Amino acid sequence: MTRLEREARTIETMIHLYCHNLHGSKVELCPECAELRDYALLRVERCRFGADKPVCAKCQVHCYRRDMRDRVRAVMRHSGPRMLARHPVLAIGHLIDSARSGRDGRS
Template sequence: MSAKTKRSKEKAVIEQMIALYCRKNHKQAMCEDCQRLLEYACQRIDCCPFMETKSFCSNCKVHCYQSEMREKIRKVMRFSGPRMLFHKPWLVVSHIYHSRKERNL
């Protein structure tokens, strides 16, 4: 899979997770804070030098998020991760498969 394809898939997943978090916690499609978090995450994904060799940011040895944004994205992922199984099950299955595959390499 090309880095460009991986970037677009990772952006789609993070957008889904942030949107789910915002809908459930802020009762909006996408509030200003969540939109800024999404833009920041997409910027980090675009600048990632390891995209060819990694599957997801959670599997990366280098964490490029600022500490405040890293805490926000963790909060979103902790909330949205389990709920994604009910909203976008194919994304969860794909994520688990690719994460485990990478760890076993």
């Protein structure tokens, strides 16, 4: 899995966890969370930094629309601490990517 794929998977998993816990979703996301996921995945895919992309949480530009940015932050706050227990491989990979993007001066 590439770094970008891992970030996309991590975001998606975090939104699923959030939606399941707070909106009672089972397999499918609720419409609002589905909108947030589609939006976030599109941002990652079209990131202006290309292969040098930092993780979005550490990005200085933060290209998200204001309302989406607030929503994704709420997801991170909720799901971030829960990820380590439920998805340790994804979470640890993401932490390593995050530390790397901190070292290259974008944090």
